[in-house]
Amino acid sequence: MKTLIIFCLVAAVSAKHEAYLGWKSYYVAPSTQDQLQSLGGMISGFDLDFLSRAALNREGLVLVKPEYQSGFVAALKNEGIQYWVHAEDVKAQLDLDDQDAEAVSRSTPPKGEMAYDRYQPLQVIYDYIDSVAKNYPNLVTLVTPANSYEGRPIKYLKISSTNFEDKSKSLIFIESTTHAREWITPPVATFTIHKLVENLTNPDMLERFDWIVLPVVNPDGYEFTHNSTRFWRKTRSMDHFDGQRCPGVDGNRNFDFKWNTVGVSSNPCGETFPGGAPFSEVEIRVVRDILHENLDRMVMYLSMHSYGSMVLYPWGHDGTLSNYAFAQQTTAVNMVKAITVRALPDFPKYTIGNSKLVIGYPTSGSSQDYAHYIGVPLSFTYELPGLGRGLLGFHLSARYIRQVVEETWEGIVVGARRAGQLYGPSNRYY
Numbered sequence: 001m002k003t004l005i006i007f008c009l010v011a012a013v014s015a016k017h018e019a020y021l022g023w024k025s026y027y028v029a030p031s032t033q034d035q036l037q038s039l040g041g042m043i044s045g046f047d048l049d050f051l052s053r054a055a056l057n058r059e060g061l062v063l064v065k066p067e068y069q070s071g072f073v074a075a076l077k078n079e080g081i082q083y084w085v086h087a088e089d090v091k092a093q094l095d096l097d098d099q100d101a102e103a104v105s106r107s108t109p110p111k112g113e114m115a116y117d118r119y120q121p122l123q124v125i126y127d128y129i130d131s132v133a134k135n136y137p138n139l140v141t142l143v144t145p146a147n148s149y150e151g152r153p154i155k156y157l158k159i160s161s162t163n164f165e166d167k168s169k170s171l172i173f174i175e176s177t178t179h180a181r182e183w184i185t186p187p188v189a190t191f192t193i194h195k196l197v198e199n200l201t202n203p204d205m206l207e208r209f210d211w212i213v214l215p216v217v218n219p220d221g222y223e224f225t226h227n228s229t230r231f232w233r234k235t236r237s238m239d240h241f242d243g244q245r246c247p248g249v250d251g252n253r254n255f256d257f258k259w260n261t262v263g264v265s266s267n268p269c270g271e272t273f274p275g276g277a278p279f280s281e282v283e284i285r286v287v288r289d290i291l292h293e294n295l296d297r298m299v300m301y302l303s304m305h306s307y308g309s310m311v312l313y314p315w316g317h318d319g320t321l322s323n324y325a326f327a328q329q330t331t332a333v334n335m336v337k338a339i340t341v342r343a344l345p346d347f348p349k350y351t352i353g354n355s356k357l358v359i360g361y362p363t364s365g366s367s368q369d370y371a372h373y374i375g376v377p378l379s380f381t382y383e384l385p386g387l388g389r390g391l392l393g394f395h396l397s398a399r400y401i402r403q404v405v406e407e408t409w410e411g412i413v414v415g416a417r418r419a420g421q422l423y424g425p426s427n428r429y430y
């Protein structure tokens, strides 16, 4: 009997990540703008899934299904694009990642407390948010504006030393986990809450600003990556035309700005399917409503993603710059400088710029562009660090989570100050 139980346990462990049997992952390193663009052109033909976007002088990391590997490699050779294998066996590497995560984080913190030596399941994040709201009622208001497609609450915190009543204060909005698999992003959001509420070392952050922090935009997808399919990116909705067979929509292509024009997959099974209509996803409508409800005071919006070590700004659909480009660039430079002071040498250096120009590939219907389009002056996509050369595995080892959240917080502080200076109450000339 005992042997049978052990056998079943072993079988259960090895059955995990089975969806990725035979898959490989490759680093790709285009060295010219032409190569970068031709790489973008290969995405739909080979059904490529970039975990980390390539940029010039910055290798990307891409997942390739078994049936496309030989064609993809031939195409890379044909274009002269440098590449090398990251994982010969994606499933085996995911199993190793799981072992690493277990080795790093051993004891479980008490309910309502947050540890930064491990990735954070949805319930842990929600327990934390609930407890912060309960323990700091003078600073924090918990809002649950809607339930996700599968019925999970979507929760965010409004953080203010003046109960959101001082309309002369500027407001900053941070959200994360639109893309379900980007597990390094919700710790950045919860750490922001921690630094604003429980461990306030930068008091001007509360004196000058009100904050909205939404740690998990896409709770259904996030749960799915923990319980079933590690690289799930989209929502889990099924009410679009092929939803039964291929659920989900790319939330960061679902906003109503140049929706469904470029950089999307018209195939509902594709990773960048923009949905049947703009704002088809309830999760994305929550982000939209926060943007609109607070537009008069919102000076900066940060959308957290991973990986890539990039700070990107509009316009993503065509690579042109808005009238705010100088402010966007200088704010991004200042944020990245503050991060770099704290960064580990292992981490790739941050790249800054217009999102299309940096990744060489357009995106439409993104939150970054939509927020800027409706009037948020500083609207950035953060691609958090990870997966540079020398960092193995598919998610950044849990031993680096604290590093990432601490260095990113330094960037957020500097960005907030700069946003306040440029677009705060005494200087609202836009």
Ligand SMILES: [Zn+2]
Binding pocket: 179, 182, 252, 304, 305, 306
């Ligand atoms: Zn993302």
